[in-house]
Amino acid sequence: MRVAVIGGTGLVGRHTVDALRAAGHDPVAVSRRSGVDVTTGKGLDEALDGVEAVVDVANTGLTDRSAAERFFAAETENVLAAEQRAGVGHHVLLSIVGIDDVEGNAHYAGKRIQQAMVSDGAIPWTIVASTQFYDFPAMVAGWTRDGDRSIVPPLLMRPIAVVDVAAVLAEVAVGKPLGRLIEIAGPDTHDLVDMARRTLAAQGDPVRLVASWRDSPLGVEMAGEVLLPGDDARIGSTTFEEWLEGRTG
Numbered sequence: 244m245r246v247a248v249i250g251g252t253g254l255v256g257r258h259t260v261d262a263l264r265a266a267g268h269d270p271v272a273v274s275r276r277s278g279v280d281v282t283t284g285k286g287l288d289e290a291l292d293g294v295e296a297v298v299d300v301a302n303t304g305l306t307d308r309s310a311a312e313r314f315f316a317a318e319t320e321n322v323l324a325a326e327q328r329a330g331v332g333h334h335v336l337l338s339i340v341g342i343d344d345v346e347g348n349a350h351y352a353g354k355r356i357q358q359a360m361v362s363d364g365a366i367p368w369t370i371v372a373s374t375q376f377y378d379f380p381a382m383v384a385g386w387t388r389d390g391d392r393s394i395v396p397p398l399l400m401r402p403i404a405v406v407d408v409a410a411v412l413a414e415v416a417v418g419k420p421l422g423r424l425i426e427i428a429g430p431d432t433h434d435l436v437d438m439a440r441r442t443l444a445a446q447g448d449p450v451r452l453v454a455s456w457r458d459s460p461l462g463v464e465m466a467g468e469v470l471l472p473g474d475d476a477r478i479g480s481t482t483f484e485e486w487l488e489g490r491t492g
């Protein structure tokens with residue numbers, strides 16, 4: 244099956260393209276690098292020619308709330324409209340577990356708009372909501388890095404390996420649209436500070452981590468069990484320890 248991966252050159256996108264190809268499908272990686280801008284729609288009609296399913300894993304680093312909302316709204320509107328013109332039969336969106344309970348996060352606000360547009364749209368759909376990826380803790384430490392010190396909030400989560408996310412996206416994309424959201428998560432619950440410390444130590448980075456919500460880029464509304472998946476979540480098999488070994492060994 245020909246499957247377009249919007250954001251197919253990114254972190255999840257690359258692995259999704261690989262998983263589709265390994266399963267004998269015909270993936271098309273769609274991004275600005277391939278001449279398509281999803282915020283304007285430029286090049287989308289050509290990219291979706293002959294495509295039966297679309298996986299949307301496009302991303303933006305915008306941290307301003309209205310800018311993030313505008314990006315995801317424009318992107319989703321353009322992709323869904325192009326899918327309708329191309330006769331695409333399944334739109335798969337990658338979203339994030341727990342975003343409905345976190346009002347103050349700009350990225351999550353954009354993802355909520357995306358989810359609403361997909362579930363209210365005309366293209367049959369499945370939303371795959373994932374927990375945080377294993378590189379998320381080191382990324383958060385990078386955002387607040389000040390010399391040899393970083394502030395990382397003591398956030399509880401059940402993170403997952405990107406390869407496991409990609410495997411589910413590839414499998415879901417070639418199946419029947421479910422018309423509902425499914426959750427995916429990793430095998431264990433972790434604390435963000437512990438994961439950041441272990442990831443950076445494995446990289447030989449002597450950074451000092453301050454476990455605090457104060458001055459953290461993540462709001463305290465994410466504390467507790469907010470970002471943990473429900474009991475029905477599909478569980479990826481790769482552990483954090485296996486991921487860490489694979490990165491450093």
Ligand SMILES: NC(=O)c1ccc[n+]([C@@H]2O[C@H](COP(=O)([O-])OP(=O)(O)OC[C@H]3O[C@@H](n4cnc5c(N)ncnc54)[C@H](OP(=O)(O)O)[C@@H]3O)[C@@H](O)[C@H]2O)c1
Pocket residue numbers: 249250251252253254255256273274275276277279280281282300301302303337338339340354373374375376379
């Ligand atoms: N990080 C996490 O812990 C986590 C957890 C759950 C879900 N997610 C979701 O996972 C998704 C993918 O994240 P990621 O880390 O794989 O992102 P990423 O590595 O930043 O990749 C983003 C992709 O989007 C493409 N893109 C960006 N702007 C574009 C535009 N205007 N037109 C066309 N393509 C564009 C990029 O390619 P070009 O630059 O070439 O255009 C790239 O292929 C996000 O939607 C995020 O919400 C992330």
